[in-house]
Amino acid sequence: MDPLIADLLDGKHRALARTITKIENRSPGYRELVSQLHAHTGDADVIGITGSPGAGKSTLVDKLAATYREAGLTVGVIAIDPASPFTGGAVLGDRIRMASNVGDMDVFFRSMSARGTLGGLSTATTDAVKALDAFGKDKVIVETVGAGQNEVDIVRTADTVVVLVPPGSGDDVQMLKAGILEIADLFVVNKADLEGADRTVQELREMLQLRDGQVEVGGHHGFAETTVDVGDGADSESPGSEDADADAPSQDPWDPPIVETVADRGEGIDDLVAAMDDHRTHLVESGQLESKARTRYAEEIRTLLREDARELLAEEIEARGGLDERVDAVLRRETDPYTVAEELLEPLADCVTERREGRE
Amino acid sequence: MSAEQGQRQIRCLVAKVGLDGHDRGAHVIARALRDAGFEVIYSGLHRSPDEVVQAAVQEDVDVLGISILSGAHNTLVPKIMDGLEEYGAREDTLVLVGGIIPDDDKERLREEGVAEIFGPGASMDEMIDYIREHAPERR
Numbered sequence: 067m068d069p070l071i072a073d074l075l076d077g078k079h080r081a082l083a084r085t086i087t088k089i090e091n092r093s094p095g096y097r098e099l100v101s102q103l104h105a106h107t108g109d110a111d112v113i114g115i116t117g118s119p120g121a122g123k124s125t126l127v128d129k130l131a132a133t134y135r136e137a138g139l140t141v142g143v144i145a146i147d148p149a150s151p152f153t154g155g156a157v158l159g160d161r162i163r164m165a166s167n168v169g170d171m172d173v174f175f176r177s178m179s180a181r182g183t184l185g186g187l188s189t190a191t192t193d194a195v196k197a198l199d200a201f202g203k204d205k206v207i208v209e210t211v212g213a214g215q216n217e218v219d220i221v222r223t224a225d226t227v228v229v230l231v232p233p234g235s236g237d238d239v240q241m242l243k244a245g246i247l248e249i250a251d252l253f254v255v256n257k258a259d260l261e262g263a264d265r266t267v268q269e270l271r272e273m274l275q276l277r278d279g280q281v282e283v284g285g286h287h288g289f290a291e292t293t294v295d296v297g298d299g300a301d302s303e304s305p306g307s308e309d310a311d312a313d314a315p316s317q318d319p320w321d322p323p324i325v326e327t328v329a330d331r332g333e334g335i336d337d338l339v340a341a342m343d344d345h346r347t348h349l350v351e352s353g354q355l356e357s358k359a360r361t362r363y364a365e366e367i368r369t370l371l372r373e374d375a376r377e378l379l380a381e382e383i384e385a386r387g388g389l390d391e392r393v394d395a396v397l398r399r400e401t402d403p404y405t406v407a408e409e410l411l412e413p414l415a416d417c418v419t420e421r422r423e424g425r426e
Numbered sequence: 427m428s429a430e431q432g433q434r435q436i437r438c439l440v441a442k443v444g445l446d447g448h449d450r451g452a453h454v455i456a457r458a459l460r461d462a463g464f465e466v467i468y469s470g471l472h473r474s475p476d477e478v479v480q481a482a483v484q485e486d487v488d489v490l491g492i493s494i495l496s497g498a499h500n501t502l503v504p505k506i507m508d509g510l511e512e513y514g515a516r517e518d519t520l521v522l523v524g525g526i527i528p529d530d531d532k533e534r535l536r537e538e539g540v541a542e543i544f545g546p547g548a549s550m551d552e553m554i555d556y557i558r559e560h561a562p563e564r565r
Contacts, residue, residue: 080513083484084486087437087486091434093434153460154463155460155462155463156465157456157457157466157467157468158467161468161470161485162469168480169477169480174484175484176485177465177467
């Protein structure tokens, strides 16, 4: 085992911090580190928190961490801030809000910048979550500004996704319609003491009912019927089929609750913690925790494969004299991008086919 | 290997310690470092030495810039250095101090392990070049 990982598992903060740095930098050898971590993961509850800038995410995370600490749990936080697309520089300011956990090393807070690599951020975040999980954190919170596909991808790696909605912001509710609605397991209307909070709660509720309505018409009834068929008879009222219902993962739909908080005064935090615990229980009992993990790992493997395949291709292109001449040919209309791609890929595809058939 | 590997990014913590409430300078510096392409973590005002150490260790920064204008550097800086030592972070963190430091104290701070002191009039480019040149090589 790598000495760094040994130190990390031993509870050394410095080793944890350094491991995350290596993950972020993709330093040579970081992959071995992450694969050594994997065996020690799986115990942390991973919570994703997202919402527009100024919604109060950092303050809420601070209060959540303090509440968990009071309950004797350890907490890891990864806060992601945007980076300049031009210089790569970033000011990571979420730490300022972590006032309730000052001097408490059992809250491990790490700022990360959204560095420019394609899809790299979600990989790095997933790996950093693993490091915190393996370190032994009970709760790992990932905090991001909820804008763009990248961010949504990150948040989806969490078991429980909390979406913050500031009150009185019609525009933000519009944004929710565009996709974040689907990823939220819980809504928080923060700054609930402000004017317009009631209306925001009302609007959210209506939107959720609308969504439920669609589910009723399409999926829900259909599912119910199939389960009856799979179950022990046509009589859907019998206790036996009730049990079958409870065991089937997709049978028990989760209605995202709406929690009102005033994070800077700590109001509503206990309700939020309770709602998140409910969601956790729901995940465990419905079997979704496992099915989510399966999906996640499959997706992770695919992402890694894409990265590796890209590197393999880059090497191949290099070995065959680079792209310049081919691009020139494309410019002169002697060939076209599709043909070039096919030419480059063909030998690789042949190798793969040969190997596969040889093995069979 | 591919060009994708080893994207080293210099991380800096800009820290305000103690009772001193003047943070305009720290803000200007944080921005300049950001524009130089560094990742900057700003501590916020009125931090205790322990908090600064906690942040420096958890964020695994290459550079710790301490801004002190209150004159309490002789007490606060050694506390921070000891804290870094405790977590094994003293060796490979480049510690810089900015602010008004009397000449007599500068030598003392250097003995404590401060790499460089930037007083009034120090140019931003000078500081950025210094960081680029001296940011510690990591294991």
